[in-house]
Amino acid sequence: MNDTEQMPPTAGRLSPFDAGSLIIGIVVGTAIFKAPPFVFSNVPGPVSGLLVWLAGGVLSLIGALCYCELATTYPRLGGEYVYLTRAYGSWLGFLFGWTQLTAILTGSVGTMAFVFGDYAQHVAGLTGVPVAASAVFSVVLLTAVNLRGIVFGKLVQNILTVAKVAGLVAILLAAMAVGLPEETTTPSESNASGAISLGLAFVFVLYAYGGWSDAAFVAAEVRDLNRNVPRALLIGVGSITLLYLAVNGAYLLVLGYEGLCNSGAPAADVLERVLGTTAASAVSVLVMISALGAINGMMFSGSRVFATLGEDHRCMGWMGTWNDRDVPVTAFLSLSALSVALILAVGTQAGRNLVDGLLGIVNIAPMPWEQYGGGFDTLVTAMAPVFWAFFLLSGLSLIVLRWRDGERPRPFRVPLYPVTPIVFCLTSGYMLYSSLMYARQLALFGLVPVLVGLVLYAGQSFSGGVRDGRK
Numbered sequence: 001m002n003d004t005e006q007m008p009p010t011a012g013r014l015s016p017f018d019a020g021s022l023i024i025g026i027v028v029g030t031a032i033f034k035a036p037p038f039v040f041s042n043v044p045g046p047v048s049g050l051l052v053w054l055a056g057g058v059l060s061l062i063g064a065l066c067y068c069e070l071a072t073t074y075p076r077l078g079g080e081y082v083y084l085t086r087a088y089g090s091w092l093g094f095l096f097g098w099t100q101l102t103a104i105l106t107g108s109v110g111t112m113a114f115v116f117g118d119y120a121q122h123v124a125g126l127t128g129v130p131v132a133a134s135a136v137f138s139v140v141l142l143t144a145v146n147l148r149g150i151v152f153g154k155l156v157q158n159i160l161t162v163a164k165v166a167g168l169v170a171i172l173l174a175a176m177a178v179g180l181p182e183e184t185t186t187p188s189e190s191n192a193s194g195a196i197s198l199g200l201a202f203v204f205v206l207y208a209y210g211g212w213s214d215a216a217f218v219a220a221e222v223r224d225l226n227r228n229v230p231r232a233l234l235i236g237v238g239s240i241t242l243l244y245l246a247v248n249g250a251y252l253l254v255l256g257y258e259g260l261c262n263s264g265a266p267a268a269d270v271l272e273r274v275l276g277t278t279a280a281s282a283v284s285v286l287v288m289i290s291a292l293g294a295i296n297g298m299m300f301s302g303s304r305v306f307a308t309l310g311e312d313h314r315c316m317g318w319m320g321t322w323n324d325r326d327v328p329v330t331a332f333l334s335l336s337a338l339s340v341a342l343i344l345a346v347g348t349q350a351g352r353n354l355v356d357g358l359l360g361i362v363n364i365a366p367m368p369w370e371q372y373g374g375g376f377d378t379l380v381t382a383m384a385p386v387f388w389a390f391f392l393l394s395g396l397s398l399i400v401l402r403w404r405d406g407e408r409p410r411p412f413r414v415p416l417y418p419v420t421p422i423v424f425c426l427t428s429g430y431m432l433y434s435s436l437m438y439a440r441q442l443a444l445f446g447l448v449p450v451l452v453g454l455v456l457y458a459g460q461s462f463s464g465g466v467r468d469g470r471k
Contacts, residue, residue, distance in 0.1 A: 018222075027240050066424050075226075087393075090313075099450055114135045346378065
């Protein structure tokens with residue numbers, strides 16, 4: 001069965017604008033409101049900080065070029081799942097899909113849901129309602145929205161993306177109404193950056209750019225994909241780079257270098273400086289919108305990976321069902337249910353106690369929840385090495401497939417091959433190393449879903465439940 005025969009029922013249903021909106025909606029989450037102080041605190045001065053943000057955008061564009069070739073050469077729903085299966089075999093594709101379902105994607109959805117819940121508590125004054133309840137509400141709400149059909153799901157995504165970009169533009173306009181701050185912008189000695197600090201700044205920046213690759217999950221649904229998928233990826237990542245540079249420039253313009261380094265909420269501080277305390281509260285609403293846009297985008301795109309996983313693997317076959325509204329309904333519900341389960345398991349004290357109790361049964365020490373800032377930060381930290389390992393393997397798959405499947409037509413060829421994919425792989429390798437150094441022994445917990453996935457794959461292979469995804 002070739003890729004053309006495997007095109008989904010929704011092929012051609014996403015416009016270039018829809019695809020670009022999905023990329024921006026996922027990438028521009030909450031990091032732009034939190035990461036800048038950490039970035040600028042680890043560089044020698046404001047120009048260095050802006051150059052790090054620019055470099056992060058350039059590296060993301062290099063990765064996007066690699067994905068343009070992969071997505072147009074293998075136009076099937078699933079993104080990395082398809083490329084890893086093609087390059088290394090169905091076992092690695094299965095591990096990618098399984099790990100996305102059980103930890104990486106569900107953990108990312110849960111993290112954003114908790115950000116939404118935190119800010120919802122502040123905006124609505126819901127002091128008596130647990131944050132986990134608001135987080136669960138956001139996931140359930142967006143699940144209900146998307147089950148109404150692909151048209152409604154992408155419409156909501158477009159609205160949320162336009163709203164968050166408009167909010168960031170408003171911050172830019174507010175900054176332009178103010179002159180340079182009275183404080184000096186000369187960096188203090190404590191902010192002088194060495195190689196380690198500069199590396200940490202890159203970690204924060206690349207985290208803020210993360211998510212653009214999810215567009216590959218839905219490449220098969222994009223109209224005239226050979227032309228529009230590269231457009232969406234390159235224009236989307238390029239636009240995000242310009243937006244991030246402009247927003248960070250606005251922070252520096254109003255707060256100054258030292259002020260930005262010491263700010264806990266730079267966007268709120270900018271609006272408070274320009275328009276007063278009341279206006280600063282609008283940032284909370286903007287963060288909520290950004291979180292919802294990221295959640296919706298991740299669930300929309302991620303459900304496509306699991307639907308393809310269900311088509312190829314008998315043990316996941318129940319996730320390959322599409323309803324009459326062109327929604328992979330069982331995959332979407334599975335993603336939603338597991339995200340809610342993770343919210344309750346690692347985002348509440350009762351859930352953490354349950355997890356620690358289960359670990360104790362097998363003589364494993366309790367999770368160091370507070371060491372990494374809370375439940376979801378712990379989960380993300382544990383899974384980051386696995387995420388970057390798959391990213392590295394996806395970059396290498398471009399080289400492997402050029403060699404193994406060189407006769408296949410490639411509507412888009414990455415420029416400066418093989419330099420471009422090598423730079424992308426080196427970046428992913430550095431991030432893998434950095435995440436391992438930060439997670440340390442916690443990275444062992446990230447191996448749990450991988451090991452479980454290997455057992456599941458071995459079992460279904462023995463019973464002949466795997467379709468050869470490389471044909």
